[in-house]
Amino acid sequence: MSNRPLIPAVFVVILILLTGAVAAINAAAADESKNILPQNTRTDSIIEKGQSIRVLWTVSGYKRGANDKWQKEDADAMILKTLDMDDNSITFAGKNCKEVVFKRERQQLESYLMSRYAVTPQRIDLVNEEVELVKTNCTLPGFSEYLRLPDGRLVINIDGVFFFLEPVRF
Numbered sequence: 001m002s003n004r005p006l007i008p009a010v011f012v013v014i015l016i017l018l019t020g021a022v023a024a025i026n027a028a029a030a031d032e033s034k035n036i037l038p039q040n041t042r043t044d045s046i047i048e049k050g051q052s053i054r055v056l057w058t059v060s061g062y063k064r065g066a067n068d069k070w071q072k073e074d075a076d077a078m079i080l081k082t083l084d085m086d087d088n089s090i091t092f093a094g095k096n097c098k099e100v101v102f103k104r105e106r107q108q109l110e111s112y113l114m115s116r117y118a119v120t121p122q123r124i125d126l127v128n129e130e131v132e133l134v135k136t137n138c139t140l141p142g143f144s145e146y147l148r149l150p151d152g153r154l155v156i157n158i159d160g161v162f163f164f165l166e167p168v169r170f
Contacts, residue, residue, distance in 0.1 A: 056083070078163055104135075142156030
């Protein structure tokens with residue numbers, strides 16, 4: 001009996017086993033890469049027709065309130081910090097709130113700022129207009145209440161400093 005027909009069959013079996021091993025290694029590497037992606041990637045938020053249900057924000061500026069407790073250098077260091085929100089979570093500057101409940105109401109900016117912070121809109125370079133006040137159960141500084149301005153920016157207050165956040169343009 002000749003071994004010649006047996007040799008190609010052995011090579012085929014080895015080739016199949018090697019192909020399976022390579023596929024398994026690639027699958028494991030793909031699973032591992034999911035764990036090293038930056039926290040603010042938007043790949044998980046893409047829905048049909050390329051629309052995103054999430055918006056990534058960055059701190060674009062700030063105005064100091066009447067009794068702020070910040071050093072200028074510390075407030076400056078907040079510029080470009082990121083905010084990532086979805087329907088039930090808030091992640092800001094690397095800290096996260098989960099199972100967030102959002103409640104929205106309309107407010108006149110001046111009456112809100114005066115009653116809450118003893119500040120006029122002019123003090124923080126805004127005009128008195130109707131804004132959206134968003135109240136949450138999030139305990140991150142600045143996110144128990146924040147404002148959405150008519151121009152789309154968000155305003156949070158942390159210890160007397162008003163930080164302005166703008167959506168990141170992709």
